[in-house]
Amino acid sequence: MAQFVSFLLFVVSLIAFAPLCFSAKHNNGYLFPEFYDHSCPKAQQIVKSVVAKAVAKEARMAASLLRLHFHDCFVKGCDASLLLDSSGSIISEKRSNPNRNSARGFEVLDDIKSALEKECPHTVSCADILALAARDSTVLTGGPSWEVPLGRRDSRGASLSGSNNNIPAPNNTFQTILTKFKLQGLDIVDLVALSGSHTIGNSRCTSFRQRLYNQSGNGQPDLTLDQSYAAQLRTRCPRSGGDQTLFFLDFVSTTKFDNSYFKLLLASKGLLNSDQVLVTKSKESLDLVKKYAAHNELFLPQFAKSMVKMGNISPLTGSRGEIRKNCRKINS
Ligand code: HEM
Ligand SMILES: *[C@@H]1O[C@H](CO)[C@@H](O)[C@H](O)[C@H]1NC(C)=O
Ligand SMILES: *[C@@H]1O[C@H](CO)[C@@H](O)[C@H](O)[C@H]1NC(C)=O
DSSP: OHHHHHHHHHHHHHHHHHHHHHHHHOOTTOOBTTTTTTTOTTHHHHHHHHHHHHHHHOTTHHHHHHHHHHHHHTTTSSSSGGGOOOBTTBOOGGGSTTTTTTOOOHHHHHHHHHHHHHHSTTTSOHHHHHHHHHHHHHHHTTOOOOOOOBOOBBOSOOOHHHHHHHSOOTTSOHHHHHHHHHTTTOOHHHHHHHHGGGGSOEEEGGGTHHHHHOSSSSSOOOTTSOHHHHHHHHHHSOSSSOTTOEEESSSSSTTOOSTHHHHHHHTTOOSSHHHHHHHHSOHHHHHHHHHHHHOHHHHHHHHHHHHHHHHTSSOBOTTSSBOOSBTTBOOO
16 A cells, blocks of 8 residues: 555656656746756856856956846847857857957856866756856856846857847937837836946946047037046047057946946946936936935845846747857857
8 A cells, every 4th residue: 555655656746747857958938047957957056166266367257247148138139149259151249349349258158168068068058158157247246146047048140230239339328228128128127227237347448438528529528427537537548549448337346246336327427428328318217326326235136136137038948049069159
């Protein structure tokens, strides 16, 4: 009798857990944090340790990795299209205006991928690595943590035009930037919270020079920029030359993930035009900036929530796409 009962329990558990095993490969279009729990239990630990090593070597790497996930997700969804090098019919997104001489951290992705291929070959996608590395980078710099939904697969193509058109430029208007977010299913709350990423990392002179000298084509600087801060910036970002010279996006706490970015915006010391317009062009956005500037404890959880939302942009799931062996090229 006891034997029969345990046999019955065995059969019932088989039926009960079958959908779980099934879902690992056919996740019906949605992502979930436990995706690699059975197929690669050490996946998250491996990503974290390689990211931690890279960030210990260079603090800025956290910012660079966080930005890669954004630049991936806004182009054909979070599918690691950004990581493909040019080859055959593929024109790399690395050549686009937002990425050229700017996007970085690709070698760290290579290191993570090769560690994962050793541990569990052909299992963890490059798109998921980007999502995990973005989370780990945020945590390492003092930001919030969150569970990363997983199960994205990698694209077999890239879109240079998508990269040029979908990713907002630093001199886009507030309306254009908000429209580009809305096209990805993100709203004004996501826009303001995710812009808070600029609490870490650098910008090149060329990304904000226009503000310092000739904001609207009349030879005048941007008057919404604190004028003594502007004068200081001009010393290292001249009218011509020095395009690649680096500046902190948040000069108060350069490598700490906190709300000081929002405090700087309220002091007219946002570095990029796209930062400053969050307080000068929309009452709704200004109110959000004020809220996050006043309450780090409101900013951090909203950032985490918006990152999950961004990470859910059009993933390839099920049998769509592939698991690349090398993040830089499609499988042959
Ligand atoms: C709202 C529209 C946005 C615009 C116009 C924008 C624009 C820029 C620009 C121009 C730079 C400097 C690039 C350079 O000069 O090399 C930059 C850096 C950065 N961006 Fe954004 N960004 C936006 C939103 C975001 C979002 C949503 C994230 C992440 C979720 C993000 C994360 C970063 C980070 C971390 C850096 C520093 C990267 C580094 O130091 O390597 N940005 N962004
Ligand atoms: C924005 O910057 C780009 C690149 O520097 C420039 O070609 C373009 O004219 C600028 N757009 C506006 C509206 O100022
Ligand atoms: C400012 O930009 C406008 C148009 O982009 C240009 O015609 C003008 O010569 C520039 N002025 C200066 C002082 O650089």
